[in-house]
Amino acid sequence: MGLDLYAKVEPYLDFEEEIYTLHREFLRFVMTKDLDNIIDIGCGQGYFLENLKVNKKKYFGIDLSAEQIKVCQEKNLNAKAIDLKDVKEKFDCATAIFDVLNYIPKKDLKAFILTTNIVLNQGAYFIFDVNSYFGFDEVAQGCITIDLEDRFIAIDANFEDNKLQTDITLFEKQKNGLFSKQSDSIIQEYHTKEFLIKLLEDTGFEIKEIKEFNLHTDETADKLIFICKKIA
Template sequence: MGLNLYARIEEFLDFEEEVRRLHKEFLSILFHKQQNNILDIGCGQGAFLQHLKFNDVQAFGIDLSSEQIKHCKEKGLEASCTALKDVKEKYDCATAIFDVINYIPPKEIPTFFNEANLVLNQGGYFIFDVNSLFGFEDIAQGSLNINLEDKFIAIDAVFEDEKLTTDITLFSLSKNGLFKKEQDFIVQFYHKLAFLKKALNDAHFEIEEIKNFNLHSFDEADKLIFVCKKK
């Protein structure tokens, strides 16, 4: 799946305001729960890690994209290209922000939740967001073209069979004056509320709260934020 290609175009997608608002909500939850030893799962280029560092919160990030981790290290952040199952340390809280859970196929969710439980100290928190059905059907679908001086980006996202497939095409200007074409895709999955509740319970998490969150300016929530505690 094209996570590294997505990492190279992410800064041009103009999601900064949405990401800032979502991070602010997560920070509010963490401060309310007084969490100070955090594993950020799917940390991306480290934007949330930067917020935590600025607020003197101890945190470490992991991501499956080496390209994203390279950005983290350039910012002086503690992060590693490591799968959750390979994390040996224990944390008081784990976060998974901005669609991380939606990248995981349904059949792998129970294992992922169990792995999240294992990296937490007793009574630790697992806090994550997922896209609602409205978020997939009415927000995420569509096409986007970005025309810059040295690159052209084309994105086409289609939601069907409870799966959002986003095709990415990048044309980059090379030193010889010609454009190099790269293509890949990413897939996100819609997870029903009942399915997530059962998987969390089976992984020995208690759901303390499920918050509706409007990432975009609509009346209906396009995201749900889960605040869960290790039993």
């Protein structure tokens, strides 16, 4: 999957406002509940980890993209490029921000949530967001092109059969004046609220709240935020 290529183009996508808005929502919950000892699953380039660090929280970030973790380590953040199943520590809160669960195929999602349960202490919180159907169908799909002096980025996202395929192409100017080309794809899956509720209840979590959240538009909620507590 093209997560490493996405890491290269992400700084040019102008999502700073959306990142700030969603992270503020998660951080508000962390601070209100006075949570500490937090694992951020799919931490990306560490934006949420920076918020936790500034607020003196104990934290650990993981991501499958070595490119993303390289950025975290350049910021002196506590993060590693490892799979969740290889984490040995226990935490009092787990976060998975910016539709991390949508990147996980439906057939693998129960195993992921079970593994999340394993790395949490009893009574710990699991907080995550997913894209709504509207978020996929009306917001996420479409085309973006970015034309800069030393690079050209093209992103084409198509939502069909409850899956969003995002094709990424990057042309970068080399020292000889020629451009090199990289291309890859990312697949995300739409998960219904009912499907997620059943999975969470079957894997030892109590759902405390499901919040509709408007991130990209005021028209209709494009995200759902799940606040869950480990009870088994």
